[in-house]
Amino acid sequence: MVMKEAGTVKARATEIRNATGEQKNASGEIMKSVSGVSDLAQVNAAGAQSMIDGSGEIKTVSDILNAKVNECLIPPCVASTRTF
Numbered sequence: 001m002v003m004k005e006a007g008t009v010k011a012r013a014t015e016i017r018n019a020t021g022e023q024k025n026a027s028g029e030i031m032k033s034v035s036g037v038s039d040l041a042q043v044n045a046a047g048a049q050s051m052i053d054g055s056g057e058i059k060t061v062s063d064i065l066n067a068k069v070n071e072c073l074i075p076p077c078v079a080s081t082r083t084f
Helices: 002-073 075-081
Strands: none
Touching: none
């Protein structure tokens, strides 16, 4: 009887050990996934900042070009560029 119970306890202990190992592996996989998501979020944030910087530069160039076009739209410039 004692030997039978000892065998049952040993089997249960093995099951618990195996389940604990599986949980440890699953926790490790979850941590890798969370770390990957964090890394991706940082890359996306850096890309977004680059886009913001680039759009600011585009706006500056656009403002300069717009000012130059407006300079040519005033009557003296328009009159001097017309050919009849």
